[in-house]
Amino acid sequence: MNNTFILMHKDIACGLMLIDRETGSVRDFRQTEKEHAPFLGNASVEKIKRWWEARAVPASRKAMEQIIRASGSFSPKDYLVKNLGLSMTDCYWLCPLDLELEWSRINLFENAGNVYDAQLPFHHASSFDPNASLGGQMDKYWDLRQSPPALVKIAYHDHGQQAVNEAFASYLHKKQNTEIPFVSYSLEKTEDNGTACICNSFTNIKTELIPAIEITDSAKCENDTSIYDHYIQICTAHGIDEGMIRDYMDYQTLTDFIISNTDEHLMNFGVLRDSETLRLIGPAPLFDSGNSMFYADRRRIPYQRHELLQRKITAIHEKEEMMLKHVKNKKIVAADLLPEPEAVMEFYTIHGIPEEKAAFITENYRTKCSMLREFQSGKQISYYLEKKAQITEKSEKV
Secondary structure (H helix, E strand, O other), X not given: OEEEEEEEEOOEEEEEEEEEXXXXXXXXXXXXXXXXXXXXXXXXXXXXXXXXXXXXXXXXXXXXXXXXXXXXXXXXXXXXXXXOOOOOOOOEEEEEOOOOOOHHHHOOOOOHHHOOXXXXXXXXXXXXXXXXXXXXXXXXXXXXXXXXXXXXXXXXXXXXXXXXHHHHHHHHHHXXXXXXXXXXXXXXXXXXXOEEEEEEOOOOOOEEEEEHHXXXXXXXXXXXXXXXXXXXXXXXXXXXXXXXXXXHHHHHHHHHHXXXXXXXXXXXXXXXXEOOOOOEEEEOOEOOOOOOOOOOXXXXXXXXXXXXXXXXXXXXXXXXXXXXXXXOOHHHOOHHHOOOHHHHHHHHHHOOOOHHHHHHHHHHHHHHHHHHHHHHOXXXXXXXXXXXXXXXXXXXXX
């Protein structure tokens, strides 16, 4: 059975969405208003299908399974429909054709007081689960009992290292004394032996997050232009200072290189937008660095330089050396202000990471810092050159 919903941005109707109520999947979409629709007003059926898919809680998130079943939903996407597609990061939602609802009655920002249990939903005319649209693989929830609301992400595996990584990234950024915006995470142990990283929301009813994927997919990318530059060009065309957005991208690329972040995809960064004027304000604070510092790596012998560059990442490119080729401002990261390797060792052991794993993390980090300094001095960083140097070194020893 298919149901038709109006895709709304606050009280502005953007289009009509036909949704399969058994699966929660989008079957069809027709944009009815240009300015407020997703993808900077350039939505399509295929784009909205991907947008809706990304908006739902991943099926692999165990903590949500019971909640979804208890609600009578068939899937995370069906649960998202039941919660009208509401999110704590933007002002989009679904209005059923047969109901007269207003943004002021149903939005999560102004009605947060109705959600009295931070982790469990309840349903009536003006209360919905703020976690139904909370993506990502880590168990997480919005705590709406404080102002501003806090996002709580909990890591249970690998000694909670994903959460510890978030806090380490904050520590690194703070030491840089940078003007690049970043999310500050704190750490807490949970009653069920997890490690939680907690941060304040950087969105509200007036300020929303537009993920980079919506920016890049809003216009065709020319064959001779990289996605990296395509993103910068569109941000600039919509009012963000070119120097600001390029410095942000360069800083993000270099710090992700330093902490060996493998999860740099286009949903993990973006821009902030004024939800009333639709003006792009600037880059969103850096967030989501949990999949870094070799968190799931079972190896204990530090990587050689060429091995580090061979690791696959999820980003605009699959390899770090290709990301580095886009960097214009190589000194945007101050190498002398990076945490010393000894401080890294101390940080991870203090926060519950076994000493052997912390030592492995530290030595790989030390190597990355050395490679960064070489990159900043003009040396090309490439797997080919590193592998060639290793072969030459071996032959000389023989």
